[in-house]
Amino acid sequence: MSAASPRTTPYLLTAPGVLFFVALLGFPMVMTFVLSLHSYDFNTGIQSDWTLANYADVLGDSYFHKIFGRTFGLGLLVTLICVLIGVPEAYVLSRLSSGWRSVFLLVVLGPLLISVVVRTLGWALFFGGNGILTMTAQALGFGDEPVSLMFTFAGMTIALVHVLVPFMVISVWASLQKIDPQSEDAGLSLGASKFTVLRRITLPQAMPGILSGSIIVFALTASAFATPAIIGGRRMKVVATAAYDEYLSTLNWPLGATIAVLLLLANIVIILSFNKVIEQRYAKVFE
Amino acid sequence: MVSFLKFESLKKEFGNFVAVSDMSLGVERGEFISLLGPSGCGKTTTLQMVAGLLTPTSGRIMLDGKDITNTAPNKRGLGIVFQSYALFPHMTATENVAFGLEMRGVGKADRLARANAALEQVRLAQFAERYPKDMSGGQRQRVALARALVIEPPVLLLDEPLSNLDAKLREEMRIELRLLQQDIGVTTILVTHDQEEALSMSDRIVVMQRGEVSQIAAPLDLYERPTNTFVSDFVGKTNLLSGHVSAPNKVSVNGTAIDVDTASAGVGSQVTLSVRPEKLRLSDDATSQEVRIDAAIFLGSSWLYRVTGEMGELFITQPNTGSAGYSNGDIAHLSWPAGSITLFEDAVS
Ligand SMILES: Nc1ncnc2c1ncn2[C@@H]1O[C@H](COP(=O)(O)OP(=O)(O)OP(=O)(O)O)[C@@H](O)[C@H]1O
Ligand SMILES: [Mg+2]
Numbered sequence: 175m176s177a178a179s180p181r182t183t184p185y186l187l188t189a190p191g192v193l194f195f196v197a198l199l200g201f202p203m204v205m206t207f208v209l210s211l212h213s214y215d216f217n218t219g220i221q222s223d224w225t226l227a228n229y230a231d232v233l234g235d236s237y238f239h240k241i242f243g244r245t246f247g248l249g250l251l252v253t254l255i256c257v258l259i260g261v262p263e264a265y266v267l268s269r270l271s272s273g274w275r276s277v278f279l280l281v282v283l284g285p286l287l288i289s290v291v292v293r294t295l296g297w298a299l300f301f302g303g304n305g306i307l308t309m310t311a312q313a314l315g316f317g318d319e320p321v322s323l324m325f326t327f328a329g330m331t332i333a334l335v336h337v338l339v340p341f342m343v344i345s346v347w348a349s350l351q352k353i354d355p356q357s358e359d360a361g362l363s364l365g366a367s368k369f370t371v372l373r374r375i376t377l378p379q380a381m382p383g384i385l386s387g388s389i390i391v392f393a394l395t396a397s398a399f400a401t402p403a404i405i406g407g408r409r410m411k412v413v414a415t416a417a418y419d420e421y422l423s424t425l426n427w428p429l430g431a432t433i434a435v436l437l438l439l440a441n442i443v444i445i446l447s448f449n450k451v452i453e454q455r456y457a458k459v460f461e
Numbered sequence: 462m463v464s465f466l467k468f469e470s471l472k473k474e475f476g477n478f479v480a481v482s483d484m485s486l487g488v489e490r491g492e493f494i495s496l497l498g499p500s501g502c503g504k505t506t507t508l509q510m511v512a513g514l515l516t517p518t519s520g521r522i523m524l525d526g527k528d529i530t531n532t533a534p535n536k537r538g539l540g541i542v543f544q545s546y547a548l549f550p551h552m553t554a555t556e557n558v559a560f561g562l563e564m565r566g567v568g569k570a571d572r573l574a575r576a577n578a579a580l581e582q583v584r585l586a587q588f589a590e591r592y593p594k595d596m597s598g599g600q601r602q603r604v605a606l607a608r609a610l611v612i613e614p615p616v617l618l619l620d621e622p623l624s625n626l627d628a629k630l631r632e633e634m635r636i637e638l639r640l641l642q643q644d645i646g647v648t649t650i651l652v653t654h655d656q657e658e659a660l661s662m663s664d665r666i667v668v669m670q671r672g673e674v675s676q677i678a679a680p681l682d683l684y685e686r687p688t689n690t691f692v693s694d695f696v697g698k699t700n701l702l703s704g705h706v707s708a709p710n711k712v713s714v715n716g717t718a719i720d721v722d723t724a725s726a727g728v729g730s731q732v733t734l735s736v737r738p739e740k741l742r743l744s745d746d747a748t749s750q751e752v753r754i755d756a757a758i759f760l761g762s763s764w765l766y767r768v769t770g771e772m773g774e775l776f777i778t779q780p781n782t783g784s785a786g787y788s789n790g791d792i793a794h795l796s797w798p799a800g801s802i803t804l805f806e807d808a809v810s
Binding site for chain 2: 368
């Protein structure tokens with residue numbers, strides 16, 4: 175066996191993974207980017223010129239501003255709700271005896287075992303004009319009008335929260351696991367009430383988990399496709415569904431590619447800056 | 462006189478398992494008490510009951526005349542140093558120490574001043590703004606101590622506070638902790654499985670075995686006059702010899718008659734003799750019994766010998782006087798001053 179120098183060994187070892195990513199992720203992304211630099215003609219299709227006109231189109235069009243605004247608003251709202259639901263859920267989970275914990279962990283993770291499409295179609299049945307929601311509302315005497323959350327922002331939010339809460343729970347739970355339970359006892363012994371211990375001792379230590387969970391949930395929401403496509407439909411477009419429509423309805427692939435690239439860039443910028451804030455805030459404190 | 466802190470028949474069961482059974486103890490104001498025992502004997506459990514983090518199955522805890530058995534831990538106001546220190550990782554040393562004062566409603570300027578004074582007391586003033594992760598084990602331990610002391614607790618509870626430190630630091634901290642405790646005069650309960658630590662720091666030691674109190678005594682008494690074989694073996698090193706009483710004040714070990722006060726043990730009864738390695742003497746005086754050196758180990762300040770003679774195998778330590786000791790295979794003569802041998806009527810446990 176030839177002795178590889180210690181410097182090259184890591185590269186050799188990661189080479190298969192790198193090749194895999196380059197072939198399956200990097201290459202299509204470069205292709206998408208290249209595509210976004212071509213112009214499109216309705217009669218002759220994709221041109222072979224080089225132009226930034228697509229970017230100017232998207233960035234200058236209030237129609238797209240609205241879609242981008244809606245997408246990131248949705249991302250923020252879903253993240254916020256996931257924090258509000260997921261953090262207490264993870265806390266309760268971490269307090270359960272190990273037997274109950276595995277049962278409830280399965281319940282929490284259950285949604286991840288079902289295909290997104292199936293799950294979302296379930297929500298569609300629930301939300302629809304003659305769905306369970308309407309029937310329940312009518313049975314409770316809230317009038318005869320059908321209550322539909324289909325094609326609404328609220329409907330999308332609910333369905334996405336349902337899909338994404340497990341990611342928040344897992345992430346927060348992992349950081350709760352790392353907390354020394356004696357630090358809570360120490361808080362109590364120093365005279366803090368149980369609630370103060372939760373607020374001042376436990377939550378701050380779970381903060382890295384909450385923040386990384388937020389990043390995951392935000393990124394997944396901003397790039398979500400299936401749920402907005404089914405629940406939001408044409409009326410409530412988000413960036414991912416808008417790109418899809420450019421590709422498949424308008425057949426304007428370069429414009430679709432441009433939207434996709436801009437979504438990726440916006441996501442990267444937001445997540446990197448968020449991450450930077452976290453690191454600055456917490457690197458001093460936690461290893 | 463009523464003790465300052467009192468355990469009355471304290472008992473703790475986990476399911477069917479009895480972790481602490483029928484523990485009674487009175488601690489005087491300002492006293493330093495150690496709970497000493499092997500792993501799993503119920504020391505932490507006892508301490509946690511005092512702290513209020515565990516509820517006793519039965520029994521009472523009285524502090525300064527008040528029953529605190531069912532008082533919530535955050536209402537007891539005791540200072541606790543946990544085995545893992547349990548510092549708040551998201552707070553600096555000062556913030557950690559000031560936390561207890563903040564909970565007592567002490568104003569910001571005042572509590573920062575007091576926290577910094579407490580850090581100074583444990584010689585950590587220059588580390589006030591550090592986070593726990595940037596401190597060494599010994600420094601963290603001292604922050605934990607300052608945090609427990611700054612609230613001026615009536616009782617200080619220490620759960621193996623020195624066990625994570627290296628040997629040298631541990632010895633330094635023993636002295637430092639003891640001096641600090643005497644300085645402040647705080648009543649202290651220390652949990653430890655290290656007999657040297659207990660002997661060197663305490664006013665009295667409570668030796669525990671499988672959830673029960675085995676003996677309560679001052680360090681010297683405990684060492685010199687253990688009341689059972691468990692204590693004599695656990696506290697310090699000892700040679701345990703099985704034998705039977707052959708005549709009044711004579712015990713036969715492997716056929717060798719040994720003079721020892723047999724007290725109440727009747728002729729013919731089985732007994733255990735305990736003799737400390739440092740009480741035995743090796744010499745060239747041919748009138749006493751002969752032993753062969755099996756192993757000679759140099760320990761710096763002393764020699765440790767393993768010898769075989771008529772009584773069986775024995776460990777002996779001799780002070781290092783600067784000259785070469787015995788070597789393997791040498792023949793020496795064994796003697797001991799009268800009163801060095803303790804007799805127990807229980808068998809070796
Ligand atoms: N929550 C619990 N449930 C069941 N058994 C427990 C629990 N806590 C402690 N025990 C048992 O009680 C016994 C005493 O435990 P404890 O922690 O008091 O030991 P210790 O003397 O502090 O030992 P160490 O020196 O190892 O810390 C042990 O056998 C332990 O297994
Ligand atoms: Mg313990």
